[in-house]
Amino acid sequence: MLTTKPMDFFRTLPPKQCSDCGDPIEEQAESYLMECDRCLSKKED
Numbered sequence: 001m002l003t004t005k006p007m008d009f010f011r012t013l014p015p016k017q018c019s020d021c022g023d024p025i026e027e028q029a030e031s032y033l034m035e036c037d038r039c040l041s042k043k044e045d
């Protein structure tokens with residue numbers, strides 16, 4: 001669900017957020033990741 005208007009989206013790219021807990025995700029090489037390190041490590045367990 002998009003809550004950001006298209007115009008605003010192009011103006012300011014919002015920081016990526018973890019799809020699980022909502023924490024901001026720092027841009028990394030693994031940019032395809034949708035979850036933060038904490039949630040990812042939880043799943044690997």
Ligand SMILES: [Zn+2]
Pocket residue numbers: 018019020021022023035036037038039040
């Ligand atoms: Zn998370």
